[in-house]
Amino acid sequence: AQSVAQPEDQVNVAEGNPLTVKCTYSVSGNPYLFWYVQYPNRGLQFLLKYITGDNLVKGSYGFEAEFNKSQTSFHLKKPSALVSDSALYFCAVRDDTGGFKTIFGAGTRLFVKA
Amino acid sequence: GAVVSQHPSWVICKSGTSVKIECRSLDFQATTMFWYRQFPKQSLMLMATSNEGSKATYEQGVEKDKFLINHASLTLSTLTVTSAHPEDSSFYICSARRAAITETQYFGPGTRLLVL
Numbered sequence: 001a002q003s004v005a006q007p008e009d010q011v012n013v014a015e016g017n018p019l020t021v022k023c024t025y026s027v028s029g030n031p032y033l034f035w036y037v038q039y040p041n042r043g044l045q046f047l048l049k050y051i052t053g054d055n056l057v058k059g060s061y062g063f064e065a066e067f068n069k070s071q072t073s074f075h076l077k078k079p080s081a082l083v084s085d086s087a088l089y090f091c092a093v094r095d096d097t098g099g100f101k102t103i104f105g106a107g108t109r110l111f112v113k114a
Numbered sequence: 115g116a117v118v119s120q121h122p123s124w125v126i127c128k129s130g131t132s133v134k135i136e137c138r139s140l141d142f143q144a145t146t147m148f149w150y151r152q153f154p155k156q157s158l159m160l161m162a163t164s165n166e167g168s169k170a171t172y173e174q175g176v177e178k179d180k181f182l183i184n185h186a187s188l189t190l191s192t193l194t195v196t197s198a199h200p201e202d203s204s205f206y207i208c209s210a211r212r213a214a215i216t217e218t219q220y221f222g223p224g225t226r227l228l229v230l
Contacts, residue, residue: 036221043120043207043221044158090157100146100211102219104157 002027004093006105013081014113021076021108023091033074034092034102035065044090050074061085081112117141118210120222127198128230135193135225137208143188144210148219149181152205164191198229 003026013019025031032051036044048059055067065076076089091105117140127133137147146165150158164170164185172178180202182194191210195202205226209219 034218041205041224041226043118043223044209046218046220049218101160101163102148106157 002093002095002101002103004091004103004105006089006091006108008108009106010109010111012111012113015083016080019078019081019085019110019112021089021091021110023074023076023105024072025074025091025093026072027093027095029095031072031074032094032096033065033067035059035063035074035076036090036092036104038088038090038107047076047089081110083112083114086110086112116212116218116220118144118208118220118222120206120208120225122225123223124226124228126228126230129199130197133195133198133227135195135206135208135227137191137193137210137222139189139210139212139220142210142212142220144191144212145188146211147185147191148209148211149183149191149193150207150209152207152224154205158207161193195227198227200229203227203229 005024034049035047038044047063048057050057050067058064063078088107088109090107092102094102119138121136149161152158160173161176162170162172162183164183166185166188170183185191205224207224209221
């Protein structure tokens with residue numbers, strides 16, 4: 001069965017500092033991994049995805065994520081946080097066995113202080 | 115590109131009435147659309163998957179007769195909450211998968227439903 005864990009309910013970081021939002025996963029086959037961001041009362045916006053290839057994936061708004069197969073992790077990172085990055089971040093996974101059901105993590109709220 | 119809209123953005127209704135929520139892919143054809151429910155401060159829970167022209171596939175625990183899903187065209191899916199009750203109050207979000215690109219879902223802005 002597929003599962004996603006986001007171990008931190010909340011991450012606090014000062015503006016200009018690097019940020020990391022953690023995600024670990026479990027799938028039967030090879031993973032397709034995604035990060036989405038949600039602003040209050042809004043739907044989800046796609047940030048980036050890993051399907052295959054380079055383990056370091058670059059996405060929107062300066063975000064990147066590193067796929068680590070041995071640790072089954074896909075942590076979201078940004079070198080320099082902005083106050084406007086404050087939002088709810090969801091990690092999601094599905095496997096490559098043919099279905100398209102995507103499982104979402106519980107979400108991590110990011111607060112960036114000025 | 116890849117814009118998904120939902121209508122209405124929010125709705126308040128009386129207990130016992132039915133509410134229809136529309137999900138449209140504005141600039142692409144969506145072979146598959148998904149309906150999610152999100153409770154406050156929680157993640158998205160997949161309710162059902164709908165494929166154009168066929169019956170929706172509901173997740174375990176989701177009442178088919180309560181949440182009617184229709185995917186009549188490649189750009190429109192509807193979710194009807196029948197005989198709504200206060201416990202159905204939630205944030206409903208749809209997403210769509212582009213026909214030619216399979217990996218990414220594009221999400222609508224969500225519909226907030228409040229049942230009094």
